[in-house]
Amino acid sequence: MKIGYLNVSVDGRQYYAHRLAWLWMTGEWPTLDIDHVDGIKTNNAWLNLREVSRSINLQNQQRVDAPKRKIDTLGVYFDRNRKVWRSKIKANKKTTYVGSFPTKESAIAGYIAAKKKHHPGMVDPRSLGVEEGILDKPGDSA
DSSP: TTSSOOOOTTTTEEHHHHHHHHHHHHSSHHHHHHHTTOOOOOOOOOEEEEEEEEHHHHHOHHHHHOOOOOBBBEEEEEEEEOOOOOOOOEEEEEEEEEEEESSHHHHHHHHHHHHHHTTTTTGGGGGGGGOOOOOOOOTTTO
């Protein structure tokens, strides 16, 4: 099992909670990846899940899961020699330099703009109104 995802044991067998959520909501076992739209692996709210290809799922990656990195944002790094923030993006096996920026925030903004252009599978969760919450079936009243 991958680190960070919620797991559920059923009859002694481990399953990812997001895959069980998909089964519960659709009545069918997912055949593709289940993507967490907001990038939060534990947010299994129905509006936060979508079934997508592995390629699209990877395009929606929003955080770095590398404990040795000091920066947790994809595509952004600090150039110590020039004292600027830089960003770059990889698409179709090609790395593209996005630019140099005076602040980390502006480098992130530049990266996100490039990500929207080069990664059509990337979703801005704020555009969907996704919030962390409980798993509700559509039409269920709170």
